[in-house]
Amino acid sequence: MYHLIIICFFSCLLTCSKKTEKQTTITWAVGKDVTGAQRELVEIFQKQNPLVKVNMMEMPESATTQHDVYVTYLAARDPSIDVYSIDIIWPAEFASAGWIIPVDEYIKESEKSEFLQGPINGCTYKNKLYAIPWFTDAGLLYYRKDLVSSPPKTWQELIQVAKILQEKHNIYGFVFQAQQYEGLVCNFFEYLWSNNVTSIDDIDSPEAIHALQLIVDIIVKHKIAPESVVTYKEEESREVFTSGNAVFLRNWPYVWALAQKSIVQNKVGIAPLPHFPGGKSSACLGGWNLAISKFSKNKDVALKFVKFMTSFEAQKIYAIKGGRLPTRKAVYIDKEVNKFAPYYKELYRCFISARPRPVSPNYSKISDILQIEIHKALTQKKTAKDSLKAAKEQIKKIL
Amino acid sequence: MKGLLFTLPALALIVLIVFIPIVFTFYLGLFHVDLKTQSAPVFVGLKNYIKLFTDQRVYQALSNTTFFTAASVSIELILGLSFALLLNKRFRFRGLVRTSSLIPWALPTVVTALLWKWIFNDQYGIINELLFRIGLLRDYKAWLGQTNTAMFSVIAADVWKTTPFITIILLAGLQMIPAELYEQSKVDGAGSLKQFCYITLPLLVPSILVALLFRTLDAFRIFDLVYIMTGGGPGNSTETLSSYTYKTLFSFLDFGYGATLSCFTFSCILIISVVYLVFLKRGYEY
DSSP states (O other), X not given: OHHHHHHHHHHHHHHHXXXXXXXXXXEEEEOOOSSSHHHHXXXXXXXXXXXXXXXXXXXXXXXXXXXXXXXXHHHTTOTTOOEEEEETTSHHHHHHTTOBOOOGGGSOHHHHTTBOHHHHHHTEEXXXXXXXXXXXXXXEEEEETTTOSSOOSBHHHHHHHHHHHHHHHTSEEEEOOOSSSHHHHHHHHHHHHTTTOOSGGGTTSHXXXXXXXXXXXXHHTSOOSOGGGGGOOHHHHHHHHHTTOEEEEEEOTTHHHHHTTSTTTTSEEEEOOOBOTTSOOOOBEEEEEEEEBTTOSOHHHHHHHHHHHTSHHHHHHHHHHHOOEESBHHHHTOHHHHHHOXXXXXXXXXXXXXXXXXXXXXXXXXXXXXXXXXXXXXXXSSOHHHHHHHHHHHHHHHO | OHHHHHHHHHHHHHIIIIIHHHHHHHHHTTEEOBTTSXXXXXXXXXXXXXXXXXXXXXXXXXXXXXXXXXXXXXXXXXXXXXXXXXHHSOOTTHHHHHXXXXXXXXXXXXXXXXXXXXXXXXXXXXXXXXXXXXXXXXXOOOGGGSHHHHHHHHHHHHHHHHHHHHHHHHHHHHHTSOHHHHHHHHHTTOOHHHHIIIIIHHHHHHHHHHHHHHHHHHHHTOOHHHHHHTTTOSTTTTOOHHHHHHIIIIISOBHHHHHHHHHHHHHHHHHHHHHHHHHHHHHTOO
């Protein structure tokens, strides 16, 4: 009698444990799903892998807040999040802190070259790849093609055209992001790089001061940007343009889809950013990448998920349904993708040459210093020269 | 002895929740803990504290915080006292007015901050529209974008939010003043101003001190209002001690220095509390 009970008990245990062994759940921390494309991709993955369930944990919209939430989890070595979507400026920091694992052994060199070089560089720290690029971003110039016949090639041209059109049509000439936050640094670097200043050590060189002075002049001397541009982030500046109140806008690619649904639809052109004479047009690289937590208990399943999300099929869906720039070169020449966004082909060279911000574990501190000093120059509390000199001193102390 | 035994559980809880974290924070400040590197915490003694006293940004943050605290608490006191005197009088719908005056205090600070951020918005804000219509403004102003107006905008939001708190405390204090005192003074020929100066104010001093104590401590630790309305800007002119500490901890992952900054804020608040409590003790000697 007892033997029967014991045998039944153990066979129950075996069958039960067999069931839980097969089903795995992984958690994916990602930003807000505004288009529904993320959920769609998760469902496709779950269909292809019936034993896996993906728990999509939506993070707050702001990148800074997401960073702080991630820090809380990772500093506590919490295994409850397996895959993290990280901004292009975080891989070095997270890798240096030992929070994410390198993925070199899971990606062949040949496969690496299928991705855009900029995002791959941003995800590389000490010669190891720590995240797989998911979607990318690059700063672009939007303009009213009904008012401007051909987009300006240099900053001086932009100022001249903006001045004339501003008077004529009683709207603002140029809007961009100049609030004291990360976006300001993106804007600033675009001017800096387009004047051939490429190293952070040259941040106080005459060319760099000239670049910063130009932004100050745009607001103060030429007055083609409203003085409230120093409080604008992406959405505030986008609002002014899509409501028809600006000739030029510097912003990210996501504005395209929104512009087509606004009152300026069919009147919007896209072009590479202007540059200084003798310089090259330079876009700031943005974008988000997928990394696997060091403390995850399901690293192999997480890797499978990451590989799926960055595959050709998934990126194509995310480009069309989600309006996001793919990181695989092949997606840009796909026919369906081009039908949706014809500007992808023209601006491909923009995306290919987009530059990452300094890749360093101390980037957040460097960025903070730059944000404060540049904002002081833009609000005329300091001259451009003094701000950059002060920034250089403080950055030297960190590096 | 029995008294001590009775209070032991409560004391143990306070020690656990209050004292141990404070001591641990001070202890953490003695180390160099940078989460960006994978190295173990390094004992550096008082180096972090020395760094704190030579950090220009701390003095700027301290000055911003002190200015904010002094300005908002004094404005709130004057407004709060006026409202309390008003609400102490009998009038129709007094109950409704008393209840609705608490609404700003009841709203979460985050909601208040977003609300006021929009009110001060340069394109769509109500303040710009009103002042423009009245004729006081020629052009729309970027309130949160200029150094000299940003701090005042934050103070305005804080005054709106916490004046009800002072009003309620002072109202309670006013109701404790016996009505006979006023009647007797009327017989003696005192006008309302004399009544206010010689009866109301002196007897209200303990309540005022309590309200000031709470408000000063809260204002000194202000974080959410500044974080949401200006993010520390423009040009870092609205950065307070709390927001600098938060940045050091979560953006720079420098937990050692962040702990030091927390201890510094704690000591400032401790000094303020001690000063107030000394006054409170004296205030009760009537």
